[in-house]
Amino acid sequence: MAEIKKIIEGLHPLERKVLPVLSSTSRFEDIVSKTGLKHVEVMRALQWLENKGIIKIKKELKEMAVLDRNGEAYAKSGLPEKKVLRALSKENLALDDLAKKSGIKPEEVGISLGVLKKKAAISMDGKLVKLADPGRKLLEKESFEEKLLAKLSKAGAEVSLLKDEEKFAYENLKKRKQIIKTSPLKLVSVELTEAGKKAAKEKIDAKSADSLTSSMLKTGAWKGKKFRRYDVRINVPAINGGKRHFVSQAIEYIRKIWIEMGFKEMNGNIVQTAFWDLDALFVPQDHPARQMQDTFYIKEPSKGKLPSPLWKKVKQVHENGGNTGSKGYGGKWSEEEAKKNMLRTHTTVLSAQTINKLKKEDLPAKFFSVGRIFRNEALDWKHLFELTQVEGIVIDPNANMRNLKGYLKEFFGKMGYPNVRIRPGHFPYTEPSAEVDVWHPEKKEWVELGGSGIFRPELVKPLLGIEVPVLAWGLGMERTISEYFKIKDIRELYKNDLNQIRNMKAWMR
Numbered sequence: 001m002a003e004i005k006k007i008i009e010g011l012h013p014l015e016r017k018v019l020p021v022l023s024s025t026s027r028f029e030d031i032v033s034k035t036g037l038k039h040v041e042v043m044r045a046l047q048w049l050e051n052k053g054i055i056k057i058k059k060e061l062k063e064m065a066v067l068d069r070n071g072e073a074y075a076k077s078g079l080p081e082k083k084v085l086r087a088l089s090k091e092n093l094a095l096d097d098l099a100k101k102s103g104i105k106p107e108e109v110g111i112s113l114g115v116l117k118k119k120a121a122i123s124m125d126g127k128l129v130k131l132a133d134p135g136r137k138l139l140e141k142e143s144f145e146e147k148l149l150a151k152l153s154k155a156g157a158e159v160s161l162l163k164d165e166e167k168f169a170y171e172n173l174k175k176r177k178q179i180i181k182t183s184p185l186k187l188v189s190v191e192l193t194e195a196g197k198k199a200a201k202e203k204i205d206a207k208s209a210d211s212l213t214s215s216m217l218k219t220g221a222w223k224g225k226k227f228r229r230y231d232v233r234i235n236v237p238a239i240n241g242g243k244r245h246f247v248s249q250a251i252e253y254i255r256k257i258w259i260e261m262g263f264k265e266m267n268g269n270i271v272q273t274a275f276w277d278l279d280a281l282f283v284p285q286d287h288p289a290r291q292m293q294d295t296f297y298i299k300e301p302s303k304g305k306l307p308s309p310l311w312k313k314v315k316q317v318h319e320n321g322g323n324t325g326s327k328g329y330g331g332k333w334s335e336e337e338a339k340k341n342m343l344r345t346h347t348t349v350l351s352a353q354t355i356n357k358l359k360k361e362d363l364p365a366k367f368f369s370v371g372r373i374f375r376n377e378a379l380d381w382k383h384l385f386e387l388t389q390v391e392g393i394v395i396d397p398n399a400n401m402r403n404l405k406g407y408l409k410e411f412f413g414k415m416g417y418p419n420v421r422i423r424p425g426h427f428p429y430t431e432p433s434a435e436v437d438v439w440h441p442e443k444k445e446w447v448e449l450g451g452s453g454i455f456r457p458e459l460v461k462p463l464l465g466i467e468v469p470v471l472a473w474g475l476g477m478e479r480t481i482s483e484y485f486k487i488k489d490i491r492e493l494y495k496n497d498l499n500q501i502r503n504m505k506a507w508m509r
Contacts, residue, residue, distance in 0.1 A: 004198050007052055009208075009229035014045035016204050022055065023200045028188035046190060054196035057188065064185040065170060066156040067149070071179040075153040079146060080108040081115045085139050088122065088131035095127040111176060144169035152180070240502045247493055249507035250481045251370050254390060257414050258368035261407070263392065266350040266369040273304035275338040277345055279314050280352040281429040282458040284329045285337050289345065296374050296385075298341035306338060310356065313462035314338075324457045324467070343374035346474055347391035348429070355395065355470065356463040363468065364396035370477065381489040388477040390450075399469040401432065404452055408473060412438050412449075415480055416509060422452060430472060431456045440483070450475030481507075 011019065014037065021034045032042050049055045067075060074080070080102075087093060087102035098113075099106045113129070116122045121135030148169040151157055159182065162170055173179045192200060208226045209216075216222040244252075255265065278290060288294060316322035318333040347369045354367050369391040377383045392407065401422075409420045419439035427433045430453025437446040452473035461467050478490050485504060487493060492500070 004195060004202065006229060006231075007054065007195070008199055008202055008204060009226075010052075010231045011204070011208075011228070012045065012048060013208075013210065014041050015048055016208070018042060018045040019049065019054070019196075019200055020204055022190055022192055022196070026189045026191060028190070031190070043188075046188075049196070053193060054199055056191045056193060058191060060187045060189070062185050062187055063159040064156045064183050065152060065159050065162070065180055066183055067152050068178040068181040070177060071149060071152065071173070074179065075149040079143075079149070080104040081112040081121075082139075082143075082146070084109075084112045084116065084129075085121060085131065085135050088129060088135065089139060092128055092130045095129060098129060115172075145173055148173065149179075156183075158185075243506075245501060246485060246504040246507060247481070250484070251388070251477070253507055253509060254370055254415075254477065255368075257411055258392065261366070261410065263366040263368040266347075266354050266367045266391070267371075268350045268353060268369075270344055270372060270374075271298060271341055272344045272349050273306070273338065274340040274342055275304075275306055275311060275314070276352055277342060277349045279318065279333075279338045280310075280356075280459070280463065281348060282317065282456055283428045284318070285334060287428065290337075294376050295345055296343040296376055298343070302341055303336075303339040304341050306335060307356075310462065311335070311338065317458045317462055321458065322462065324461045326456075326458050328458070345375060346373050347371045347389045348472070348474055351391060351393045351470075351472060352459070352463060354393070355460065358395065358464060360464075360466060364394070364399075366392075366394045368392045379491065381491065382479075384478065384490060384494075390473075390475040390477050390480070392471075392473050393455075394471040395464075395468055396471075397468055399454075399471050401434070401454070404434075404454070404471045404473070407471065408436055408452065411475075412480075414509060416484060417441070417449075417480075421446065425451060425453070427451055427453060429456055429459050430454055436473065436475065442483070447479075449480055484509075 017035045017037060018031060021031055025031060025034065028042065028046075031046075032039055035042060037045070046055065046057055050057050083102045083104050084098065087098070091101075093101050095109075098104075099109050104112065113122070116135065119134060119138065121132055121138050123130045123132050144165045148166050151166070157166075159170070170180065174182075208228050209222075210228050212222055212227065216225075259265070274290065278287070279285070283289065313322060315333045315335075317324055317326065317328055319328050319330065321328040350369050350371070351367070358365060370388060371391070372386060373389045374386055375384075377385050379385060392411075394403065394407065396403075405420065405422055408422070409418075412418070412420050417438035417440070421437050421439075422434035423437065425433045425435040430451075433451065433453035435448055436450040436452050437448050439445075440447045450473060452471075455470040455472050457467045460470055478493055482488070482490060482493065484507070485493075
């Protein structure tokens, strides 16, 4: 009993009002009615009482049949087929006059005739509608459908409790437009535990004080008052502080790595012309990456402007190599193809625009970007159509592939992958080209995370005016960070699940 007494002394004012009525009722609505509290206040009190082990809350989901818009109208004025029968009891009616004479809507004529034909209540003589003997009998009594409408108009009905004739009417009416709809109803009831039964028998003072205030101390009003006991062991709701999305945390860390290595950040528009995204990078105009199935093109405005006089230099490089020493791709380069607007397919477009702004005296220079790119790919566990690319370039007359591997090794080392290898690959705008692999410390295997290389003269010389080695890499950020967060399906990075965001560990490398 001592434990029960402690529980009662610690009851909240809402609990003190609710507990006494639980001996006489278990229905939620009855509890609300007897206490005079709001629904939300009763629910809150019940949850607290359940936490204390005094009650058990039972929740049951039931399917309720209720009237829809037409059903409410028919419950008041009658079903349209009954109106048709009344009109036909006075005279035979032409099909075209049926709606007007019976007082129903034209769209209700077809369904009314269909219902009455099934019951043999009418006969048709060409376009003349006549009342049959079964129809006269139907006029004299209330149909199952009418009885059900009258029942549902009061408070609805639980579908599982409908009688056989009501179920028959329910199925018929459910097939018709906006007469009956089914709504889920959550029923809440309460059951007292053994401890609860004992507590409910105790005398509960509804006027206990919740807190000791400064005015009570000044006036002495605290004397003789009963104060509520506080239970420091009780479970309280978790409070989740605001924080950055875990992917954003990783992005900020990546930005910090490159900035600490002396790189400057590149930024630019998501919508670019094919010229900057592809042509300036020496990607041929018949390359598969330009097809609709690989690239998102913009419908309006569909075309952009070409930078002059740069586009003429790029045109020459594509057609015959220009002054780069290359033979180019041959054929005719299309200005219209280059003007097409698109969502950028890689952040290398920013590298091209950055190089174009540099002068010889700006060298050496290093730049990076962490930006969204878009690929027209089918969404699955390892592919996204919107993803983030980590881009980097180093423009330096003395740069070489050993330097390239050094930058990548430094970056991936800080990302948790100390072993990096580069192996031969192919990209239209780099030569030599290399795939970037890291040794996965848990899977014990090499994992591909990006591409790299040295920009071709056909890319650099038109943009910069001189031929200089430019180290370049483009790395997939999502694949790089997924392992840290123990995410196997890349789509889970962006599913915006509040529980996932709240419980995900912070990015700490």
